[in-house]
Amino acid sequence: MTLPRRVPLSAALRYRGGGPMWAWILHRISGLSMIIFVALHVLAGFGIQQLGSDWAIWYNTLYESLAFQLFIYFCVIFHAVNGLRIIILDTWPALIKFQREFIWLEWAIVLPVYALTAWIMIQNSLGG
Amino acid sequence: MKPRKVPTPGWNFEYLMWLFIRISGAAMFLLALIGFVGALAMGARTQMDLGTLMRWTFFPNPNHVLNSNIVDIAPWANAYWQIMQLAIVFFGATHGFNGLRLILEEYIHSWGWHMFLRLVLLILWLITLGAGFFLVLTS
8 A cells, every 4th residue: 555656766866864774775675685595595495406407507596505594694684783773663663863872783683694604604615 | 535445444465564574573583592592502602603503493404504614414304493494484585585575675665566576575585485494405
């Protein structure tokens, strides 16, 4: 039941929503990525086990590559922490007063957790 | 310009899915925590690299740890972990396909297309659930 809004792209790009806007965009991109890639990964698992399909082997090889793992891991961590922020703000609406601080807190959790994991993953893939 | 139709507040489909998204999100946090702690308790500290531990955390399936240097695979494959996997597949696929539906319906404004997309997503959701459940129960 969305309202049909006619916002030209130029106006949309000029909109400065700040932290919450970028969180919303990243939540959307990471969610889309995960449902597409993880659903295909499940189907590829079925394809390898039951049919031995070439596309499934190709897809899982791609899925296991370092670049892909780094991307999907960012999606998982960001989507999880941002989702937790949304749950908290929806459950206790009074906290919306501090929504900017919540964004900073969110990045303060996501960035170190992601950076540490990415560092270990890159080191391992280099044979460290 | 005629006024837009607003769904009546209460236990309608959108409200139930709104609630489900939040509950399933929190449930996946809990399931990931169980997988993480369970893997560590079963000796992941010495038998796993980080990537394997993460694969076990997000989907505790023995196929995910098969290629790792694990001496005995038996503790990683039992009914308890199968139930955890079924829960993760169900919550994950349902959460994700509902999210896909929400995004698509925000950019497409025709009722006919909404119904068509809902049918397509329902079929894709059932296929993914079927494949996922089959993999869990046969591995």
